[in-house]
Amino acid sequence: MSASIPFDRPYMTGMELKHISRAVSLGNISGDGEFTQASCRLMESRFRIHKVLLTPSCTAALEIAAMLYEIKPGDEFIVPAYTFVSSANAFARLGAKPVFVEIREDTLNIDERQIEAAITDKTRAICAVHYAGIACDMDAILEVAQKHDLDVVEDAAQGVHAYYHGRALGSIAPVGAFSFHSTKNYTCGEGGAICINDPDLVERAEIIREKGTNRSKFLRGEIDKYTWVDIGSSYVPSEISAAFLFGQLEMLDTISTRRREIFEFYRQGLSGLAERNLLQIPYVPTGYESNCHMFYILMPDTSTRGALISHLKAQGIQTAFHYVPLHTSLMGRQFGYKPGDLPITEDVSERLLRLPFFYQITPEEQHFVVDQIRAFVMSSSRQ
Numbered sequence: 001m002s003a004s005i006p007f008d009r010p011y012m013t014g015m016e017l018k019h020i021s022r023a024v025s026l027g028n029i030s031g032d033g034e035f036t037q038a039s040c041r042l043m044e045s046r047f048r049i050h051k052v053l054l055t056p057s058c059t060a061a062l063e064i065a066a067m068l069y070e071i072k073p074g075d076e077f078i079v080p081a082y083t084f085v086s087s088a089n090a091f092a093r094l095g096a097k098p099v100f101v102e103i104r105e106d107t108l109n110i111d112e113r114q115i116e117a118a119i120t121d122k123t124r125a126i127c128a129v130h131y132a133g134i135a136c137d138m139d140a141i142l143e144v145a146q147k148h149d150l151d152v153v154e155d156a157a158q159g160v161h162a163y164y165h166g167r168a169l170g171s172i173a174p175v176g177a178f179s180f181h182s183t184k185n186y187t188c189g190e191g192g193a194i195c196i197n198d199p200d201l202v203e204r205a206e207i208i209r210e211k212g213t214n215r216s217k218f219l220r221g222e223i224d225k226y227t228w229v230d231i232g233s234s235y236v237p238s239e240i241s242a243a244f245l246f247g248q249l250e251m252l253d254t255i256s257t258r259r260r261e262i263f264e265f266y267r268q269g270l271s272g273l274a275e276r277n278l279l280q281i282p283y284v285p286t287g288y289e290s291n292c293h294m295f296y297i298l299m300p301d302t303s304t305r306g307a308l309i310s311h312l313k314a315q316g317i318q319t320a321f322h323y324v325p326l327h328t329s330l331m332g333r334q335f336g337y338k339p340g341d342l343p344i345t346e347d348v349s350e351r352l353l354r355l356p357f358f359y360q361i362t363p364e365e366q367h368f369v370v371d372q373i374r375a376f377v378m379s380s381s382r383q
Helices: 016-026 034-047 058-068 086-092 138-147 199-209 215-219 239-249 252-275 302-314 330-334 343-351 363-382
Strands: 051-055 076-080 097-101 123-129 151-156 175-179 192-196 296-298 352-354
Touching: 016 034, 016 239, 034 051, 034 192, 034 239, 051 058, 051 199, 051 239, 058 086, 058 151, 058 175, 058 192, 058 199, 076 086, 086 097, 086 123, 123 138, 138 151, 192 199, 199 215, 239 252, 252 363, 302 343, 302 352, 302 363, 343 352
Parallel strands: 076 097, 076 123, 123 151, 151 175
Antiparallel strands: 051 192, 175 192, 296 352
């Protein structure tokens, strides 16, 4: 097969432009219009979240969360080093110090068993990052948080429409955050949402999101004018983005079903190699429901991963890997960390490879990807 298979390709349902056209015709494209409200109500209903507020990005949602929790200079927060920079940046920008904790070798999520040992008298919050649409052990995390009076935020950037014992990710901690970046299951190019499950936090979240004003109350007719009442920033996305997003969220189950098919194809095709310990595939614990955000494999070592990347590239197959562990980054070193501090995280980072995964990928393309991985692995195992 002569193939050119991209790593990712954003999917359009066909309703996005229709909704954008309507948003324009209604005359409100600056934000918090019909489609913003419709998107939020849909997520609140489907995911049983008390209040959802759209934001320009998941980064913005995490920043609001850190402000809601009144993080300040000198505080510490616990977060895995195996995550995107926003998980740490949202708190560090307020002067707090990240305390990085190892990940589990099975789910690649934060190792809940190591959180308590990382707590000091300066610890204020735990950022639970749900990697690859597979939940952290939220019961254990919330138990530790309650014991030590700590705040918890769910970074569910990759976890929209994924579940932990029947509860939607983003609905479990007092505050959660979603991403609708172009690489995510549901997208508007750049976008996010803050999920608020503690009713006492809703009013201040609205104020922070509206540049520190009580404009949300004004728009609801609760006050006759609005003014500056708190510290905030510009966290309201365009109605154009919300209209695009609503076209995606309307197809929530259709997109979910298709992604599950893609995930299952890879799982079945590569499980034989995993059973022989030639590579590792994603693990979903009992009682967890993944949203099939990605399919990754873990190769035996860095050099083998590099050789596989080159082999697949020569066949026209694009792949990707991540993350550079935050504790080994330039900023991580400024916080006193160094390579070797989190060996599991560093090992995973050097061996993980993400496979092409997008709605439109065909069975023939997936067959080709699986066949090429098998051929490479079997050839390498005989050497």
